[in-house]
Amino acid sequence: MQHETASPTARHHRHGSNAGQPLTRRDGLLKVTGRATYAADNHPDGTLYAVVATSSIARGRVRSLNVEAAKAHPGVVEVLTPANRPPLAHDPDEKMPPFGFRVEVLQDDTVRYVNQPIAMVIAQSLEAATEGAALLDPRYETEPARTGPSNGTRFDPQAIGVGAPARTAHGDIEAGLAVAARVTEAEYVTPSQYHNAMEPHAIVAQWDGDRVTIDMPNQALALSCASYAAYFGIPAENVVIRSPFLGGGFGSKAILNGPQILAILAARMLGHPVKLALTRAQMYGPVGHRGRTWQKLRLGTDAQGRLTALHHHALGATSSFDEFIEPAANASLPLYASPAILAEHEGLRLDIGTPGPMRAPGEASGSAALEVAMDEAAEACGMDPLDFRLANYAETEPVTGKPFSSKALRECYVEGAKRFGWSERPLAPRTMRDENGFLVGWGMGTAVFPCPHFPAEARATLRADDTALVETGGVDMGQGAWTALAQIAAEALGLDPDQVELRSGESTLPDGGIAGGSAHTASAGMALHNAGGNAIAQLAELATADPESPLFGAGNIGVVAQAGRLHRRDDEQRGETYAAILARAGRTEVVGTAKSTRDPAVASTHAMYSHGAVFAEVKIDPDLGQIRTTRLVGAFAAGRIINPRLVRSQYFGGMIWGISFALHEEAITDRRTGRFLNADLAEYHVPVNADVPALDALLIPEDDPHVNAIGVKGVGEIGITGTVGAIANAVWHATGTRVRRFPIRMEDLLAGSSAE
Amino acid sequence: MTPFDYIRPATLPEAVRAGSAPGSAYLAAGTNLLDLMKGGTLRPERIIDITRLPGLDRIDWLHDGSVRIGALVRNSDLAYDDRFARTFPAVAEALLSGASAQLRNAATVGGNLMQRTRCAYFHDPASACNRRSPGSGCDAREGENRLHAVLGWSEHCIATHPSDFCVALTALDAVAETEGEHGTREIAVDALHALPGATPEQETALAPGELIVALRIPAEAARFAPRSRYLKLRERTSYAFAIVSAVAALDVQADTIRGARIALGGVAAKPWRAREAEASLIGAAATAEAFARASELALAEARPSGDNAFKIELARRIVARALALARGGTPEIMPALPASPFSTVPGADHAA
Incomplete structure (x- = not known):
């Protein structure tokens, strides 16, 4: 099969060296x-269509499936269930390092979360497979679903994120709090969010002997080949993955999931290419999500507004059978100077699909809480939020004392503030109105994201x-x-x-x-x-x-x-x-x-991060609580910029996701059953164009001689960090009401306002 | 899936005859019905495609000054009809605040009237819902009900009607013309949608097979053209259903209110006409105090059906605000963000 690949289509006007040019996309x-061609656009001859049947309960077991009815439906070729699922060479209940999770591939009849695959129907047409799946008519033995802190089980995780330590301590927190002139303490809650890439997870798998060719959107080609090879007992070089274009990934296409493994298995079992595309609703469960967090922060400050202690505790939801704990508290490690910093995590086992990395995993939800807490501490100190952050500027990495490979954060603060007009900001909240009487608030947040190297x-x-x-x-x-x-x-x-x-x-x-x-x-x-x-x-x-x-x-x-x-x-x-x-x-x-x-010597001597500062203006109807983000200015320093057009677009995308996190986005589940109530793009709200009136992303020059020979840091995720807090802080500045739950809703602002 | 027959009648009598058989559903643009079928919420046995019926896609101005809108007129065609938007500006604003531009281009006015609730438990076939499956119970009652009804609900159902358009129609005494097995009749839009009571599955006053063929807005409603607004609170600026919405229309002469219309959306299983609130304004000066009193009356019977007490206060406030905006006069041109409290703010140049 011939793939269309991106190639030069027109000669670009050169301004100097190749890097640094705002070239338009070659694709x-x-x-x-x-x-x-996206994965599901591939139609090899003889393709069969797979549809996953998913559980409607969160916990229990499948008592029966009407396989006969499904198989009797015209066009249905096979029904995969735990009873006939061919063996795999790797135990799906064992994690596969480095980023592998335990996957559900019909190893038993246990149901652990809503939308878990419980069978797969393969047919000659998508329609037949869909109908076959509907005819399975699953019956369950249902156990009570554990859906929140009141009925979930708390535990101390061995590791968080993709292998970070659950607890990192620097200095003596209690001593730091004891000497503080003021202690600011609050809890922040972030919801579960789903990647909702425009392109659903899809796969076309075709075998030739013991070699398999897979068309799928995939963020980690070589790693996935090795993992699929292990599941199917073949050498890694026998797995070919083609992924020329992805319609968004956001982390959900970096990790192997059960449905895709089942599709590959079905293709081998049936000797035909098999195509599977998850529906939008089926993406809520087996392919990861951003886990809920409950974060407690305690900030001690001295009389000059300097931190004496920064304590960040994050409770993160994970599944009953595997761990991905949103490493939210670690957002407090790299940013602000404090003699005592403690980041610690606890897990909460719920009957949900295992969370996973989602654009800025840990940093997004952690930064949301930290930046609001910093705003609250600044308020307690009677300081401008930017001055407060500058007073706590970290000249070296706070916990390790390592020098930064480069850090133009100060320039980000200065240039962002200048572009935004931050110096005009009154300190007191609820003091600004626009010409139409709407409350106006200005808030800011610091953006940070590490620079790993693969x-x-x-x-x-x-x-x-x-x-x-x-x-x-x-x-x-x-x-x-x-x-x-x-x-x-x-x-x-x-x-x-x-x-x-x-x-x-x-x-x-x-x-x-x-x-x-x-x-x-x-x-x-x-x-x-x-x-x-x-x-x-x-x-x-x-x-x-x-x-x-x-x-x-x-x-x-x-x-x-x-x-x-x-x-x-x-x-x-x-x-x-x-x-x-x-x-x-x-x-x-x-x-x-x-x-x-990466040169391990340099990595051990330098701390490497991209930085930024985000400034937000919101307008709020004083009586009705309707919120609108009217301006968003981000200034980011991320080393050398290869293509400013694309980088600006990445920052915009991140900042828009920040708006989404702050004001719109939340997966809603029934507290009794764990079933999703908004698993579609009509009810799962992400911002529309009309929610994003004005964006500005400044590219702050930064020369980094250490991070790598080309001086390139990362820009893909940092835009979310800082932005969420900036908007939440602007909401406080507009109204005087501090909302510590995301997304911020209009009812959160009603109590503090009165009808005209 | 229930296999269904697809029927495309050529005439209205044919359509009604086919639609009167049990298990039938009329299909126009399908922006709601097809979603519900794909999700397994509805399983009709017979789809009657009415999109080829002649004569239902016209906007006619009658001699008495009223307007007759064919059931198949697209939402956007009606909203952007110049004369219509000038005569009934709140209706146009309500239309443009609904759904997305793409959906409005497809959706029909008859379909808008017949759209189903957005209650997630109604949509989810695995949940108990008396509206979808009579007698099965109501999982919303003790479930996630932040956005559910605060007026006119019952223990059997707390769903809301999602339409913006119908709210404005109700306020202006619009009438639906129907064609059924027993001939034609007229039903006030205010009487079209039923409160749940003990029979939430009976969503409308329509008999089986009875088809809405047109809407009429009486000429008398044009008196409100200078002072009417639709206002909608929602969780994003476009493509979101109302948390609460309100239409307010005033006829003010010599500083005295001669006529007032108020209706609320997102609060009940039907668009909620607030007649007592309207009556309280007649003869009064158009003051904030009068509007506050009216807003209290409009929500006098409201009570939370769950985690939604905030909607009552929000509804009061939006009534007062909509009245204040109406008093200020209908905008010269359609606001860039129709029905948004921020519609006065520049920054967009077309309907969101």
């Missing part, structure tokens, strides 16, 4: 013309015709990897991006690492940078060793690759084209390969 034309590999083939092919198994979830990665590669090769073909989005390519943790551009980009460098080095070796080259003997001085040409570092005039070098050497191409890893 844009494919997408707007409908030629970008090992990645790449290959760069430099050809005699002044073009290059660069390859890495990268992932474009919409963030613009097709474009930014090509820019990085082009720069390394001294070519224009239009001369560079990027192959990406397939597991057969060199491992591009994981598109997660805001690390993809840095990780895959570094691999491409190194591969390009390797190709250029080979070319330089050919030239400098060749007496007929103007570069002969320049090995010690060094050469520079620019515009398809190598020249001496000390003399731009002395050089020659790649084509000339290759031609004389009788070569048609050189192939550079490279891996990228």
Whole structure:
């Protein structure tokens, strides 16, 4: 099958080097013309259609399924249940490191959450499979569902997030609180949220002997190949995953889930390609979500408004059978200087699907609580919220004392405040009104996100015709990897991006690492940078060793690759084209390969984060409590910016998600049954365009010599952090009412207001 | 899924004949019915596609100044009809505050009247719902009922009617023209939707197979054109149902209120006309005090059906505000954010 891949479609006007250019998306034309193939667009011959039957109860067991009725339906080929599900080579009840979770693949009749797969129907048409699933008519033995703190079981987790320690302590919290002039203490509640990527989870699996080809949206190609291989008892190289485009991932497509494994299993069992696409409602359960949190913060401050203690305790919901505890309290570790910091987590077992990483996991919900708590502490100290944060500015990483690899947060504060007009803000709440009588409030929050690095590999083939092919198994979830990665590669090769073909989005390519943790551009980009460098080095070796080259003997001085040409570092005039070098050497191409890893020495000596400051204006109807975010200014420093257009778009997306978190988004479940009451895009509210009147994202220059050789940090997730708190704080500033539960609802503001 | 027959009648009598058989459902744009069928909430045995029936997609102005709107007129076509929007501005504003632009382009006015509640327990086939399955109980009663009814509910059902359009229609004494097995008749929109009582499954006054073919808004309602507003509180600025909404229309002459119309949305199983509140305003000066009194009267019988006491206070306030906005006069042009309290704020340039 031929995939459409993104390629240069028009020559871009160059302004300088390749990186730093606001190029439009290379895949844009494919997408707007409908030629970008998403997983479910694949229709191999003989495809059968799978539909998952899901549980309507949260806890109990399936007593019966009417398999006969389903099988009798015309077109139904097979019904997978615990009774006939073929064996797997890896126990699904065992986690698969590093990011694997226990999965539900019909290993028994136990029901552990609503929408758990309880059977899979495979048929010749989607309609037949859907009807077959409906005919199963499951009967249950139902046990009471544990749906909240009142009936869930609290426990001390071994680890949180994807393996972070549950407790991190620095200094003596109680001593810090004891010496504090003031202690600010409050609890903050965040709801469960679901990724709701526009593209539902889909898979088309086809086997050829003991080799399987999988079309699916996937944020971690190589890792997933290894995991699927383990489940199916085949070598990792026998698994090919093709994922050229994702309609959003947000973390939910980085981890293996039960339904997809069942589809692959069904394809092998039946000897046909099998296609499965989850419905929107079926995405509420088996494919992860952002878990609920209940966060308690205690902030001690001295007479000058400096923190003496920062205690962040987070209770996080997880499933009854596995752990993903939202690492919310860790949001308090990297940001504010305090002699005592304690971040600790507790788990709450509920009858829900296991939560998972969702855009800024831990940071989003943790920052929401921390930034409101900081605002409350500033209020207690009678200080401007920005001054209060500057008074607690961390010059080194608070818990470890490590220097930051770079930290232009102060510049973010200054530039963001200037653009927003923050200096005009009155200290007291409920003092600003607009010309129509609406309450106006200004709030701010600090944004922060770590800069992880995932090992990645790449290959760069430099050809005699002044073009290059660069390859890495990268992932474009919409963030613009097709474009930014090509820019990085082009720069390394001294070519224009239009001369560079990027192959990406397939597991057969060199491992591009994981598109997660805001690390993809840095990780895959570094691999491409190194591969390009390797190709250029080979070319330089050919030239400098060749007496007929103007570069002969320049090995010690060094050469520079620019515009398809190598020249001496000390003399731009002395050089020659790649084509000339290759031609004389009788070569048609050189192939550079490279891996990228982070230098552990640098990682151990430096703390690495992207930073930002977000300023929000809200207007609120004083009587009705209707809230509107009228302005949002973010200023972010994230190292070197490869493509400002795409980066700004990432910041906008994050900030809009911040609006969503603060004011709109919440999965609602019945407290008795755990069933979802808004598992669709009509009732699960994310912001519409009309909710987002004005966005501004400033790109604050930041040169980071340590984070990696290309100076790139991450931009994918930081926009949510800071924004949620900024909006919540603006709501307080507008009304004088402090709301500590998200999303903020109009009834939360009614008590503090009066009818006109 | 229940297999269903699909019937596309060519004439109205044919349609009514087909629709009168048990298990039938009329299909227009399907923006509500098809969702409910996909989710397993409704399982009709016979779909009567009325979209090809002739003559139901017209807006006609009658000699007496009233308007007759065919049941198949699209929501957006009606809202953007210039004469209609000038004559009945609150109705146009209500229409433009409903659903999304895409849905309004498809949805019909008859379908809007016949849309079903958004109560999640009604939608979820695994939940008990007397409205969907008589006698099964009401899981909303002790469930997540923050947005449920505060007026006219019963122990059997606490669902609300979701329409914005119907709220404005009710206030203006609009009438539905129907065609049934026993001929044509007229039903006031205010009498079209039923309160649940002990029979929440009986949602409307329509007999089986009875089809709404047109709406009429009387000429008399045009007297409110200079002073009428629809106001809607919701959890996002577009594509969200009302938490509470209100239409207010005033006829003010020489500082004295000669006529007043008030109706509420999102508070009951039907659009809620507040006649006592209206009466309290007649002859009064259009003051904040009078509006406050009216808003108290409008919610006098309200009581929470669950975790929703805030809706009562919110409804009072929105009535008072809608009256104040109406007193201030109908906006010259349709607000950029129709029915939003922020509709006065610039920043968008088209209906959300």
